[in-house]
Amino acid sequence: MIKLFDTAISDTVPMVFSPDETIGMYVCGATVYGPPHVGHGRFALVYDILWRYLEYSGYKVIFASNVTDIDDKIIDRANREGRSWRSLAAESEEQWWRNMELLNVRKPHHTPHATDYIDQMIESIVKLEEKGYAYRLDDGVYMEVGRLSSYGLLAHQNLDTLRSGARVSVDQSKHSPLDFALWKAAKPGEPTWGSPFGAGRPGWHTECVVMASSLLGDDFVLHGGGLDLCFPHHENERAQAQALSINFARHWIHNGLVEVGGQKMSKSLGNYITLEEMFHEHNPSAYRLLVLQSSYRSPIEVTADLMNDAEKALERINALSRRLDDIQNSTSYDDLQLSEAMSGIDIDEKRHNFVNMMDDDFNTSSATALLFTSLRQANTLLDHHDVVSGYRLGKFVVEAFIMLGIGNLASTEAIDPKALAIVEARDAARLSRDFAKADELKSQIELLGYRVEDSTDGTKLRKIN
RNA sequence: GGCGGCGUGGCCGAGUGGCUUAGGCAAGGGCCUGCAAAGCCCUGUACCCCAGUUCGAUUCUGGGCGCCGCCUCCA
Numbered sequence: 232m233i234k235l236f237d238t239a240i241s242d243t244v245p246m247v248f249s250p251d252e253t254i255g256m257y258v259c260g261a262t263v264y265g266p267p268h269v270g271h272g273r274f275a276l277v278y279d280i281l282w283r284y285l286e287y288s289g290y291k292v293i294f295a296s297n298v299t300d301i302d303d304k305i306i307d308r309a310n311r312e313g314r315s316w317r318s319l320a321a322e323s324e325e326q327w328w329r330n331m332e333l334l335n336v337r338k339p340h341h342t343p344h345a346t347d348y349i350d351q352m353i354e355s356i357v358k359l360e361e362k363g364y365a366y367r368l369d370d371g372v373y374m375e376v377g378r379l380s381s382y383g384l385l386a387h388q389n390l391d392t393l394r395s396g397a398r399v400s401v402d403q404s405k406h407s408p409l410d411f412a413l414w415k416a417a418k419p420g421e422p423t424w425g426s427p428f429g430a431g432r433p434g435w436h437t438e439c440v441v442m443a444s445s446l447l448g449d450d451f452v453l454h455g456g457g458l459d460l461c462f463p464h465h466e467n468e469r470a471q472a473q474a475l476s477i478n479f480a481r482h483w484i485h486n487g488l489v490e491v492g493g494q495k496m497s498k499s500l501g502n503y504i505t506l507e508e509m510f511h512e513h514n515p516s517a518y519r520l521l522v523l524q525s526s527y528r529s530p531i532e533v534t535a536d537l538m539n540d541a542e543k544a545l546e547r548i549n550a551l552s553r554r555l556d557d558i559q560n561s562t563s564y565d566d567l568q569l570s571e572a573m574s575g576i577d578i579d580e581k582r583h584n585f586v587n588m589m590d591d592d593f594n595t596s597s598a599t600a601l602l603f604t605s606l607r608q609a610n611t612l613l614d615h616h617d618v619v620s621g622y623r624l625g626k627f628v629v630e631a632f633i634m635l636g637i638g639n640l641a642s643t644e645a646i647d648p649k650a651l652a653i654v655e656a657r658d659a660a661r662l663s664r665d666f667a668k669a670d671e672l673k674s675q676i677e678l679l680g681y682r683v684e685d686s687t688d689g690t691k692l693r694k695i696n
Numbered sequence: 697g698g699c700g701g702c703g704u705g706g707c708c709g710a711g712u713g714g715c716u717u718a719g720g721c722a723a724g725g726g727c728c729u730g731c732a733a734a735g736c737c738c739u740g741u742a743c744c745c746c747a748g749u750u751c752g753a754u755u756c757u758g759g760g761c762g763c764c765g766c767c768u769c770c771a
Contacts, residue, residue: 238700241700258771259771260771261771262769262770262771267771268771270770270771271771272771273771274771275771277771302769303769304769304770383699386699386700386766386767387699387700387766388698388699388700388766388767392697392698392699392767393698393699393767395697395698395767396697396698396699396766396767397767397768398767398768409767435769456771457770457771458700458701458765458766458771459765459766459770459771460770460771461700461765461766462699462766462767463766463767463768464769464770485771486771487701487765488764488765488770488771489771490764490765493763493764494764495764495765495770496771497769497770497771498769498770499769499770500770520720521708521720524708524709524710524719524720525708525709525710526709526710528701529701529702529709530701530702530764530765531708531709532708534708536707536708536721537707537708537721539721540707540708540720540721540722541708541720541721543720543721543722544719544720544721546734547720547734547735550734550735551735553734554734554735588710594710594711596709596710596711596718596719597710597711597718597719599710599719599720600709600710600718600719600720601718601719602719603718603719603720604718604719607735607736610734610735610736611735611736611737613735614728614735614736615736661730664730666730666731669730669731670730670731670732673731673732682732682733682734683732683733684732684733684734685729685732685733685734686733686734691733691734693733693734
């Protein structure tokens with residue numbers, strides 16, 4: 232049984248779904264108007280890990296995450312740069328997927344674009360009008376929040392307290408400052424679509440409700456997003472769904488934000504690092520490991536120091552992976568398959584514990600701790616020549632990390648033949664105990680970008696990053 | 697002002713009413729090595745402050761201090 236922290240309930244609850252049910256999962260995705268930053272990378276990683284784990288647990292998942300390709304910010308920036316909003320959105324989206332690929336974030340089954348769902352959104356707004364939940368003003372169609380019984384569930388406040396905290400609305404004609412735009416009337420120079428309420432474009436909240444329910448149905452399991460979307464965005468999605476009498480998400484989950492010096496990383500604050508900037512200095516897999524080592528709900532800092540630490544930890548996984556590959560490529564591998572393990576290490580029990588940790592609100596921090604402990608044990612076993620036990624335990628560790636998306640463990644890059652030639656010369660020098668020459672040759676190899684590792688089964692080279 | 701959350705050893709970060717030395721990184725000492733690298737072993741430094749509940753609290757309750765998020769677009 233998987234338990235998760237449900238924002239609507241403010242508690243950890245069993246995830247509700249039947250075992251043969253396909254788990255519908257919707258996460259608010261990117262608004263494509265610029266390069267994605269480290270904060271965007273985190274939410275993408277969090278839900279990618281969650282998705283991978285649900286599948287590992289044997290469940291069928293259908294995952295949808297939207298691409299908001301029409302929005303104030305896209306229009307503003309396109310206008311500023313004197314280009315079309317379509318080309319800006321298309322280019323930014325391409326950049327988004329490129330970055331996701333580097334993070335080893337799998338593309339969701341569905342990546343709906345807001346502009347492809349305008350008709351359905353209009354239908355949805357018409358229904359809301361018919362039911363009396365919407366009203367028209369000069370600048371658009373608004374949702375009458377006061378008519379809903381459970382508005383404020385995700386914000387954990389009622390309408391009155393929310394209303395008293397609301398800043399004075401620019402638009403005084405709204406019935407309540409909390410009422411939000413379902414449809415924004417056309418302004419000069421903006422892209423528009425025709426509708427029964429005049430030319431304009433849909434509001435952000437409308438997009439997600441319509442796309443989520445058309446792709447996943449009226450009753451799906453999980454709705455996720457960044458903690459900063461909890462209110463008002465998710466609240467307003469829920470409001471519309473409720474007004475339309477659809478069940479919508481059974482569970483709401485929110486990931487913690489990335490902070491910089493204790494403050495939220497955001498485009499508006501300008502304190503962000505783009506993913507591309509990060510990848511320039513660090514291994515993208517190290518970022519995933521950093522995310523895995525903390526709780527998905529906590530805020531995290533992502534500094535160069537922490538990334539360096541994560542890279543070192545990642546290197547330990549890589550080293551074990553290489554060690555296992557060497558065993559697999561060795562001549563005695565077939566015999567090894569048939570041999571009995573000497574130690575009494577119970578891998579099934581470890582897997583069981585791993586699963587229990589992950590089932591407990593996706594406790595990746597404890598789960599990776601278990602993997603690192605096992606990693607050390609595997610190395611110890613291999614050091615002590617219990618190859619069978621060590622290999623099997625090591626395999627468990629590496630496969631679990633791969634399942635969590637820590638990929639690219641084995642370098643497939645061919646080694647520079649020049650370096651290989653020097654290695655041969657160095658081996659000869661070592662054999663004749665000419666260590667001065669051997670050391671000289673070693674530094675030549677290092678200049679070519681490789682680290683030398685002597686071992687009982689030959690000299691190995693490893694690329695220095 | 698309202699609501700939600702957080703404060704763990706040098707740094708990051710799980711967790712628990714009474715031995716988890718959680719884990720990662722860093723530091724010190726060793727083993728291995730021609731020297732290294734990789735790996736392994738050992739070691740130290742904790743639970744914001746003050747009360748209370750309890751035989752016992754880092755973990756529960758109350759108060760304080762500090763920090764963060766949301767209440768406006770934001771992953």
